[in-house]
Amino acid sequence: MIIRAGTVVTMDGPPIENGAVAVSGGRITNVGKFSDISATNSGEQIVDLGEQALLPGLINAHCHLDYTCLRGKIPPPKSFTEWIRAINAEKANLSPEDYIRSINDGFAEAKRFGTTTLANLTGFPELVSRIQPSIRMWWFAELIDVREPSRANEIVDAALEKLKSTERWGLAPHAPFSASAKLYRRCEEIARSEDVPLTTHLAESREEMSMFRDARGPLYEFLKEIGRDMSDCGQRTPLGHFSEILRDSSTSVGMTQNWLVAHLNELVDDDFDLLARSITKFSIVHCPRSHEYFGHSPFQFDKLCEHGFNVCLGTDSLASNDDLSLFAEMRAFQKEFPNVSPEEVLKMVTVNGARALRQETVLGKIRSGFLADLVAVPCARSTSAFEEIVAFDRPVSWSMIGGQVQNSA
Ligand SMILES: [Zn+2]
Numbered sequence: 001m002i003i004r005a006g007t008v009v010t011m012d013g014p015p016i017e018n019g020a021v022a023v024s025g026g027r028i029t030n031v032g033k034f035s036d037i038s039a040t041n042s043g044e045q046i047v048d049l050g051e052q053a054l055l056p057g058l059i060n061a062h063c064h065l066d067y068t069c070l071r072g073k074i075p076p077p078k079s080f081t082e083w084i085r086a087i088n089a090e091k092a093n094l095s096p097e098d099y100i101r102s103i104n105d106g107f108a109e110a111k112r113f114g115t116t117t118l119a120n121l122t123g124f125p126e127l128v129s130r131i132q133p134s135i136r137m138w139w140f141a142e143l144i145d146v147r148e149p150s151r152a153n154e155i156v157d158a159a160l161e162k163l164k165s166t167e168r169w170g171l172a173p174h175a176p177f178s179a180s181a182k183l184y185r186r187c188e189e190i191a192r193s194e195d196v197p198l199t200t201h202l203a204e205s206r207e208e209m210s211m212f213r214d215a216r217g218p219l220y221e222f223l224k225e226i227g228r229d230m231s232d233c234g235q236r237t238p239l240g241h242f243s244e245i246l247r248d249s250s251t252s253v254g255m256t257q258n259w260l261v262a263h264l265n266e267l268v269d270d271d272f273d274l275l276a277r278s279i280t281k282f283s284i285v286h287c288p289r290s291h292e293y294f295g296h297s298p299f300q301f302d303k304l305c306e307h308g309f310n311v312c313l314g315t316d317s318l319a320s321n322d323d324l325s326l327f328a329e330m331r332a333f334q335k336e337f338p339n340v341s342p343e344e345v346l347k348m349v350t351v352n353g354a355r356a357l358r359q360e361t362v363l364g365k366i367r368s369g370f371l372a373d374l375v376a377v378p379c380a381r382s383t384s385a386f387e388e389i390v391a392f393d394r395p396v397s398w399s400m401i402g403g404q405v406q407n408s409a
Contacts (some may be wrong), residue, residue, distance in 0.1 A: 001022070001023045001024070001044060001045050001046075001047060001403075002020050002021070002022050002023075002034075002037055002038060002041055002044045002045070002046045002047070003020060003021045003022075003023065003046075003047045003049060003054060003374065003400075004018075004019070004020045004034045004037075004038075004046060004047070004048045004049060005019060005020070005021075005049040005050070005052050005053065005054035005376060006018065006049075006050065006051040006052055006053070006379055006381065007019065007052075007053045007054070007379050007381065007385045008020065008021060008031065008053075008054045008055075008366060009053050009054065009055040009056075009346075009366075009385050009386070009389065010031060010056075010365060010366040010367065011055070011056055011346065011347065011350045011351050011364060011365045011366065012365040012366060012367045015053070015385045015386075016031070016032065016033060018033060018034050018035075019031070019032065019033060019034060019037075019054070020032065020033070020034040020037035020038065021037070021054065021366055021372075021374065022037055022040075022041045022044065023372040023374075023400070023403050024403070025403065026371065026372055026402040026403035026404075027369060027370065027371060027372055027403065028366060028367060028368055028369065028370045028371070028372050029041075029368060029369075030368055031366050031367065031368060047405075049376045049397075049398055051378065051379060051380065051381070052376040052377060052378055052379055052397065052398070053376065053377055053378075053379035053385050053388065053389055054366070054374055054375075054376050055346070055350070055366070055374070055375055055376075055377070055389060056350045056363070056364055056365055056366055056370075056373060056374065056375075057114065057115065057116025057117060057136075057363075057373035057374060057375050057399065057400075057401065058113075058114045058115045058116065058117075058326045058327075058349045058350065058353075058375065059115070059116070059117040059118075059119075059312070059326075059349055059350060059353025059354060059356075059357070059363065059364065060110060060115050060117070060118045060119065060313075060314050060315055060324070060326055060349070060353070061119050061260060061283070061285040061312040061313060061314045061349075061352075061353045061356050061357070062119055062121070062199070062260075062262045062285040062287055062314025062315070062316060063106070063110075063118060063119070063120055063121070063314055063315050063316060063317060063324065064120065064121050064122070064123075064142075064316065064317035064319075065102060065103040065106030065107070065110075065118070065120050065122070065317075066099050066102055066103065066121075066122055066123055066124065066317070067087070067102065067317040067318055067319040068102040068103065068105045068106040068109070068317075068318050068324075069094070069098060069101065069102040069105070069318075070087070070090055070317070070318055070319040071318040071319075071322065071323075072318075072322075073090055073319065074086045074087060074090065074319055074320070076293050076294070076295070077294070079207060079218050080204070080205035080206075080207045080208070080218075080219065080294060081207055081218040081219045081221075081222045082218075083294070083320070084219075084222070085222075087319050090319070096124065096127055099124055099127055100127055100130060100131060103120075103122070103127070103131055104131065106120075106318075106324060107133060107134045107135045107137075108134070109323065109324045110135060110324045111134065111135055111399065111401075111406060112395040112396070113323070113324060113325035113326060113327060113328075113395060113396065114325075114326065114327065114375040114377070114395075114396040114399060115135065115324065115326055116135060116136055116373040116374075116375065116399065116400075116401045117135070117136040117137075117138075117353065117354075117357070117359075117363060117373065118135055118136070118137050118138065119138045119140065119170075119197075119199065119260065119285075119314070119353075119356070119357060120137060120138065120139060120140065121140045121141075121142040121172045121199065122139060122140070122141065122142060123142045123144075125139070125141040125159045125162040125163050126162050128162060128163060128166055129162070129165060129166075134401075134406075135401065136168070136363075136371075136373065136401060136402070137168060138168045138169065138170055138197070138357060139163055139166050139168065139169045139170075140169070140170045140171060140172035140197075140199050141159035141160070141162070141163055141169070141170075141171055141172060142172045142174050143155055143156060143159060143171065143172060143173050143174060143179055143183055143187065144174045144178045144179055145178075145179055145180050145182075145183045146177075146178045146179070146180075146223065146226065146228050147226065147227065149180040149182065149183070149229070152179075152180050152182040152183040152186060153182070153183075153186050155183065156171065156183060156186045156187055156190065157186075159171070160190060169196060170191070170196045170197040170198055170199060170260075171187040171190060171191060171196065171198055171199075172198070172199045172200060173187050173198075173200050174200070174201060175200060175201040175202065175204070175208070176200075176202065176208075176212070176238055176241050176242055176245070177208060177211060177212075177219060177223055177228070178223075179200075181232070181245035184200075184242075184245050184246065185245065185246070188246060188258075191258045192258075196258070197258050197259075197260055197356075197357060197358060198258045198259050198260065199259070199260040199261070199262060199285075200242075200259070200261060200262065201262045201263055202238055202239065202242055202261050202262065202263060202264055203237070203238040203239050203263060203264050203265060203266040203267060203271075204262070204263035204264075204265055204266070204294075204296065205219070205265070205266065205294065205296060206266060206296070206297060207219035207220075208238050208266065209237060209238060209266040209268075211223070211233055212232075212233055212234075212235075212236055212237060212238045212240075212241050213234070213235075213236065213237050213238075213268075214233075214234065215230065215233040215234030220233060237266070237267070237268055237270065237271050238266065239264070239267060239271045239274060239275075240270065240271065240274065243274060243278070258282075258358075259280075259282040259283070260282070260283045260284075260285060260356045260357070261282055261283065261284050261285070262284075262285045262287070262314065262316075263285070263286070263287070263291075263296075264284050264299075264300075264304070265291065265296040265297050265298075265299055266296070266297055267300055272300075272303060272307070275304070275307050275309070276307055281307070281308040281309050281310065282309065282310075283309070283310040283311075283312060283352070283355065283356035284304055284309050284310065284311050284312070285311075285312055285313065285314040285356070286299050286301070286311060286312075286313055286314070286333070286348075287313070287314045287315060287316040287321070287329070288313065288329055288332035288333045288335075288336060289315070289316075289320075289321045289322065289328065289329060289332045290315070290316035290317075290320040290321050292332065293320045293321065294320065298336075299336065301336075301337055301340070302337075310352050310355050310356060311348060311352060312348050312349065312352040312353040312355075312356045313326060313329050313330065313333060313348045313349050313353070314329075315329055325393075326349045327389075327390070327392050327393060328393065329349070330342075330345045330346065330348070330349060330390045331390060331391070331393075333345055333348070334390060341386070342384065342386035342387045342389070342390045343384075343386040345386075345390055346386055346389055346390060350364040350365065351364040351365060352364075371402060372400055372401075372402060372403040373400065373401050373402065374399065374400045375396045375398065375399040375400075376396060376397055376398040376399070377389055377392045377396055377397065378392070378397065
């Protein structure tokens with residue numbers, strides 16, 4: 001099949017005017033000018049998308065489809081701890097069937113907005129075998145042992161059993177305040193032996209900073225109340241704590257490349273010294289609209305990039321966001337960082353997302369040999385293609401995942 005479009009935005013060189021992409025067996029086999037591609041692939045079926053921009057499918061590097069059904073249920077909270085209490089109260093009313101519906105609705109919505117790959121954290125790995133994802137999906141088991149830290153290894157191993165049958169998976173110790181050092185180390189051990197990605201929430205809120213650095217504040221009080229051992233508080237920042245628990249690991253030399261760290265909003269000077277010294281430059285996911293909903297401290301995008309970290313974007317869950325559109329996420333990011341070019345912003349949901357999932361040789365670009373995950377959006381070529389793509393605010397008109405057309409033009 002040959003797909004022709006007014007502009008092909010490859011993310012692998014400048015956009016190609018009157019371009020085309022040849023696809024066969026789920027992969028991209030050729031990309032270039034339509035005249036060249038049609039001459040070398042004569043006899044192939046041609047799909048002409050007209051005056052549209054064809055681009056790589058978008059990659060959402062952090063979301064929780066479990067909570068798609070919680071859209072609009074929790075108003076922006078006064079404190080992060082208040083939000084945790086509110087979502088726990090909502091979760092008490094949900095059944096496994098509700099979660100399955102929620103996840104399936106999430107696939108449909110993400111796809112409508114041009115997302116073809118998702119890094120999804122689920123609290124219910126036991127439901128994964130009952131779900132057929134219609135999108136390229138990484139299932140991360142979200143792991144929490146705050147009420148039973150003695151069972152850390154057991155909790156990780158049970159989740160592992162449920163995920164191993166899926167094609168793409170990873171592990172997600174929830175956060176240093178809800179997952180023990182032992183649980184983090186077990187996850188890292190498994191990630192090394194199974195060669196899978198890891199993700200976690202880190203330094204998200206001011207309350208997490210007060211808890212770890214100063215041993216006080218609402219999150220500290222809340223966790224103490226439910227019986228967490230708080231002896232690891234009052235010494236280090238959340239990032240300092242994270243790097244310390246991994247450094248202690250007998251199998252670890254520090255933070256590995258496997259980590260996809262969500263948020264990292266609360267960082268002090270010492271943290272930046274630590275990041276500058278860190279040999280491994282892990283990936284960081286920023287969730288602009290969830291960040292705004294919570295009113296976290298400004299995200300230190302420029303400094304993190306200067307230190308060589310790979311920054312990508314995610315939507316987080318609909319318990320702290322309005323929808324699963326990465327186009328809206330790109331615009332929210334632009335509002336925060338007007339000096340970053342639209343091309344750089346688009347990279348964060350294509351090339352950088354692929355790198356975060358360690359798929360940079362098959363996803364995130366339109367290049368021969370890459371997986372045929374493509375989306376199209378109208379492009380009048382009145383301004384730059386990148387500007388038009390970032391400004392796009394409707395469902396995509398056409399998309400393809402693994403060579404299969406999903407939405408028709
Ligand atoms: Zn999250």
